[in-house]
Amino acid sequence: MTSALLEIRNLKKHFPVRKFLKPTAWVKALDGVTLRLEAGRTLAVVGESGCGKSTLAKVLLGIESPTEGEISLEGRASSSLSASEFRRAIQMIFQDPYSSINPRKRAWEIIAEPLRINSSLSRAECKERAVELMRQVGLRPEFAERYPHMFSGGQRQRIGIARALILHPRILICDEPISALDVSIQAQVINLLIALQDELKLAYVFISHDLSVVRHLADEVAVMYLGRLVEHGSRDAVFRKPSHPYTQALLSATPSVQGDRLSQRQAVQGEPPSPLNPPPGCAFHLRCPFAQARCASDVPELREFDPGMNPRLVACHFAEEIAAKASI
Numbered sequence: 247m248t249s250a251l252l253e254i255r256n257l258k259k260h261f262p263v264r265k266f267l268k269p270t271a272w273v274k275a276l277d278g279v280t281l282r283l284e285a286g287r288t289l290a291v292v293g294e295s296g297c298g299k300s301t302l303a304k305v306l307l308g309i310e311s312p313t314e315g316e317i318s319l320e321g322r323a324s325s326s327l328s329a330s331e332f333r334r335a336i337q338m339i340f341q342d343p344y345s346s347i348n349p350r351k352r353a354w355e356i357i358a359e360p361l362r363i364n365s366s367l368s369r370a371e372c373k374e375r376a377v378e379l380m381r382q383v384g385l386r387p388e389f390a391e392r393y394p395h396m397f398s399g400g401q402r403q404r405i406g407i408a409r410a411l412i413l414h415p416r417i418l419i420c421d422e423p424i425s426a427l428d429v430s431i432q433a434q435v436i437n438l439l440i441a442l443q444d445e446l447k448l449a450y451v452f453i454s455h456d457l458s459v460v461r462h463l464a465d466e467v468a469v470m471y472l473g474r475l476v477e478h479g480s481r482d483a484v485f486r487k488p489s490h491p492y493t494q495a496l497l498s499a500t501p502s503v504q505g506d507r508l509s510q511r512q513a514v515q516g517e518p519p520s521p522l523n524p525p526p527g528c529a530f531h532l533r534c535p536f537a538q539a540r541c542a543s544d545v546p547e548l549r550e551f552d553p554g555m556n557p558r559l560v561a562c563h564f565a566e567e568i569a570a571k572a573s574i
Contacts, residue, residue, distance in 0.1 A: 250318075251449050252283040252306075252336075252417055257315035259301055263522060273521045275301040276312075277473040280548075285416065286443065288450040290464035290481075292457060292496065294518055298473040299453045303421045306451065307338050319417075330364050337410040341422040343402035347394050347409075353380065354390040357408045364413060379408040383438060400431035407438065411446070420452045424459065436463060457500040461485055469493045472521060472529040475548055479558025489551060489560045489569040491534045528563070536568055 259276040275298045283289045291299050304310040306317065308324070317324040319335050327335070337360075340346035347356050357379055358372035367375070377387045383404040394402055403423065410418055420439070424432040436459060442448060454460055460467060460481070467484040469477040469492065477490040488494045516533050519525055525532055531541035540563055548561040551569075562568065 250282040251285045251320055252281075252451070253316075253318045253321075254279060254281050254306070255316045255318075256280055257302070257305065257317065258313045259298075259305055259310060260313045271522050274473045274524070275521070276305065276315075279315075279470075279473075279475055281468055281475075281478070283417065283449050283451060285449055286447045287465040288443070288452050288463055290452045290454060290460040290467045291470060292454060292460055292467060293470035294455070294496075296472075296518060296521065297470040299470060300421060301473075302470075303338065303419045303451070303453055307336060307419055308332060333360065333364060333415075334413045335415055336417040336419065337413065337415040338419040338421060339403075339406055339410050339423045342426050343399050343406055344394075344426070346406055347402060349394050352391050352393060353385070353397070353405055356394070356405055357412055360409060361412045375412065376408070379411055380405075382411075383408045383442075398431075399427050400435060403427060403435055404438070407435075407442070411442070414446075415448075417449045417451065420450055420454075422454055423452075425454070425456070432459075439463070457496060469496065472518060472524055474529065474561065475559070476530065476561045477558060478548070478560075479556065483556035483558045487556045487569060489558065489565045490562050491536050491568055492530050494568070495533075528561075536564055538564065 257276050257279045258274070261273040261275060263271045263273060265271070279302065281289065291302060293299055301310065305312050319327065324332060354373050354376040358376040361367060361372050361375060373390070377390050380387055380390060385401060385404050385408070394405070397405065423439070424435050427435060439450070440463065443450060452460070452463060464481045467479065467481050468475055469484070469490065471492050477484060477488065477493045484493060485497065488497055519529065519532060525542070527543045528534070528537070528541045528546050531537040534541065544563065546561045546563050548559050551558060551560045551565050
């Protein structure tokens with residue numbers, strides 16, 4: 247197998263929670279995540295709030311240090327890369343275009359800031375490159391001297407995208423990049439991301455709770471629940487024949503104009519358990535309509551699974567029985 251552009255192996259991130267006169271508790275935000283991302287492809291990471299998606303993004307970007315596990319870029323361990331090399335390889339598009347850019351800087355200054363920090367180019371050269379990127383993301387060059395309050399939300403997100411591209415990264419982490427935008431603008435930003443990926447051969451880690459967007463954009467889908475992967479496969483495999491009950495529940499909650507039988511499934515009941523005190527065995531068993539006695543004691547391993555022509559990885563003791571009942 248050839249080396250992936252990005253590879254993470256057994257990635258863990260545990261946060262300590264200390265209380266007076268009580269033992270330290272641990273929140274296992276990431277608990278043994280293994281993923282690969284090939285050049286030019288999009289890996290979507292989906293799940294409910296609190297499942298570990300944003301923590302994964304922060305660890306991949308170096309904002310948080312992993313408790314355990316390895317991250318490799320093109321076969322090189324991230325720990326062996328300098329800070330400048332790492333920043334040039336991987337960048338992030340943030341969720342909120344209002345709070346993620348400096349309101350006191352002009353548009354070109356915001357875009358050029360990573361280049362100013364990580365290169366020896368002059369101020370004029372940085373501005374020239376920033377203006378080029380403004381054109382590339384659909385912003386008029388004459389807007390370069392404007393401040394953020396003079397832009398709409400969609401335009402601010404384009405500034406954020408341009409800033410992420412200024413160092414020519416090979417990977418972009420997209421953390422809910424359209425969720426804070428008006429619905430009328432979301433499609434424009436998605437189409438821009440698709441065009442940029444095709445033009446620049448970018449790879450995306452696309453974090454989202456909007457499965458309709460994921461279905462349109464992703465090549466592969468990784469489903470997370472309480473810090474662990476529960477299903478991972480190609481977009482078509484996951485959407486056509488989901489094999490984990492949590493994946494089925496997520497898809498059944500997604501509005502559909504096609505009237506397919508997936509919408510007839512019962513949505514998942516209840517709230518996710520506390521990450522400070524997860525249930526034993528399968529973390530999903532308290533909400534799972536297929537749970538049996540084994541689920542309350544044995545943690546299911548992520549294993550290869552091939553229902554027909556839809557190979558994927560799934561962490562469920564009874565995936566075969568559940569797949570047989572899938573109704574896509």
